[in-house]
Amino acid sequence: MSHPIRFGYKASAEQFAPRDLLNYSVLAEEVGFDSVFVSDHLQPWNHDGGHAPAAMPWLGALGASTDRIIMGTSVLTPTFRYHPGVIAQAFGTLGSLYPGRVILGVGTGEALNEATLGIPWPESPERFARLKEAIQLIETLWAEDRVTFEGEYYRTVNATIYDKPSSPVPIYIGAAGPAATRLAGRIADGFITTSGKKPELYTETLLPALAEGLEKGGRAPGDVDTLLEVKVSFDHDHERALQDTRFWAPLALSPEEKMGVEDPVEMQRLADALPIERAASRFIVSTDPDEHVSRIREYLDLGFRHLVFHGPGHDQERFLKLYGDEILPRLRAL
Template identity: 80%
Template sequence: MTIPFRFGYKASAEQFGPAELLEYGVLAEQAGFDSIFVSDHFQPWNHEGGHAPAAMPWLGALGARTEKIIMGTSVLTPSFRYHPGVVAQAFGTLGALFPGRVILGVGSGEALNEVVLGLPWPEMKERFARLKEAITIIETLWTEDRVTYEGQFFRTQDATIYDKPTTPVPIYIGASGPAATRLAGRMADGFITTSGKKRELYTDTLLPALAEGIEKGGRTADDVDTLMEMKVSFDHDRERALQDTRYWAPLALTPEEKMGVEDPIEMQRLADALPIERAASRWIVSTDPDEHVARINEYIDLGFKHLVFHGPGADQRRFIELYGAEVLPRLRAQHGG
């Protein structure tokens, strides 16, 4: 089956409290967005003015307040703060409450969210192995009863999820490197990554790794949704669109600059030192909706079909209404969905 184009809204849990964020989610459905994705962080990027609501209860509230929008995590780490069995139970409940509307997006995690609880932060090889094991446990608990699992990192003993999803909950894997991307191609329902990086990362590394994983899994490209979290700053006032990116300056830090940073106070200090031009470097900043569409089409041309738009500004109502009125109709006119 051909995967349709979808255009979603990124709910910025690191920037807004849970009640305010919920209202933005309801508004996004009304404005015509197809999906809503939220990150599950224990700590935000910024200590001052930051937020970090738990994604799982928030998704339950969102489902109750909306009618049809698809909702999920981008991403949640099922291998440190949570035992994967707890994730299976929580998303089993969400899937039972809102059949066909829930996606579980998972990743290998970040030190910022795990070390604060006294958890170990191993090398990438172990984090990747934990993720694979966690996915196996979650999927097994959703399909079998009395699951006893003896893994390298996790164990279950006669475990049963009594309230399973009434329709399958797709699992998407978020990745910025080739190993996790291959895993997504081999066994996941979707692949999640983010925009604004060098084009060669997508063309030479990630997309070939995804294709390799799909081939190894004996699957086709239509078996795997391709989700790009698009960083877009759109306003009729260009200076406002530029300054709106300031809050998200941590995203412009290089992996080397933020490697192992465990404290949001330190993360904020590093980000505040960046000039606004660098803070905005990962964003499409423009007052022209046609320019936004042209820049978004660059990612669609690469093969991404599920575009989730992250607006950086404090006035999310303004962003949702402007993007819903001026950009989404142009995209739908070209691509359907």
């Protein structure tokens, strides 16, 4: 099975209040985007001006407000704040309300969203093992009734999800390293990662790991959707396009700089110290639509099929209309 090329909108839950975010996402459908993805964070990257709506009720509102877009999480952590059974129930409900339109994107999580609740934050191997087990349990609950599950981390006793998805809810795995990427290739319906990193991360690490996972799972390359969150700042005014990236400066922090940071106040302090050039370094910043599309095409040429665009500016209506008028038509013409 080969997945179609799709262009989506990243609903920036960390930046906008829930109602505003919903309005922008409805507009995204109107201007021609194919999908909307939202992160499920307990805390935002920035304390001042930050937001963190709960993704699951928000997706319910989005489904009721739109007609055709695919919608999902990029990503949600089904292993600490939530028991996997709760996620199976919630996405079973969403899948029955909006059949064929819901995707569950999952990942191993970040301390910022979990440790603040007093949850012990384990090392990467345990987080990875928990994610594998959680996915197994979620899929079992969707497939069977009266599930008694005895895992290393999660247990159920005669559990039934009574409102299962009326059509399959694909599970996508978000990854920035080879282990989770291999897992996505082996068992998931999709693979999620982000743009703006060194090219060799994609060509020498992630995409080879995905291919390895596909081979281990006995699957064809087209069996897994490849979703890339593409960080873009497009505007006719270059200085505006550059300055729009400031709110998202935390994304430019290295893993070492933000390792174990659990407080958005501290995350904001670290990010505010970055020069604007570094804050913008994860983004394609441009004013020329043809040059902009040319740089996006590099990711299509790598084999990514589902590009979800994250515009960093506070004026999302301006971003969506510019993208709908000038960028999406050029991308579809490719």
